[in-house]
Amino acid sequence: GAVVSQHPSWVICKSGTSVKIECRSLDFQATTMFWYRQFPKQSLMLMATSNEGSKATYEQGVEKDKFLINHASLTLSTLTVTSAHPEDSSFYICSANRGTGKGEQFFGPGTRLTVL
């Protein structure tokens, strides 16, 4: 099956610092990756679509200068939360589609961000 990894799995940082989260597709190439966030007992909310070699597409209401996305290769996308504040504390999850036409996205294990 398709494997997607994320690093780190959890991070605690001080308010005002920036945090980078990596998402890797381990056994397939992904021209497109997706970034979600999930608040407790809520659904997964799509933040942005990450496209290899081009700018990310952000969903309405998501600040692109706050959540910087870079998709430098076919197996790696990064999300940087800049100048993090306590309200940015959440569970961030990435996913990728293998492009087989079957539509299913394979998700990483998620990153728990806590901003103090």
Added chain:
Amino acid sequence: DQQVKQNSPSLSVQEGRISILNCDYTNSMFDYFLWYKKYPAEGPTFLISISSIKDKNEDGRFTVFLNKSAKHLSLHIVPSQPGDSAVYFCAASVGAGANSKLTFGKGITLSVRP
């Protein structure tokens, strides 16, 4: 406006019985539907999907039924096992390509009692 709705937040069933998880959608453009299983602090795991050209898809203990006219789908798990206890998310997309975005419901917490 929620386009994918899972109106029941939780479901409890006895081991060995059938679990039926329901999902409704409002966007008639959706033509691909998926079910994911999620444990706390982990990413969702893909279970089963169905295209709008079908009304049923089966994979082992899991069957998904689609009623396009009612904009309703359901996931049946038979027989239910304690290891099935998790949160189940229904998701929908327009198309099944690599760029297709998924819209998720809020999830249903399934508890299977031994």
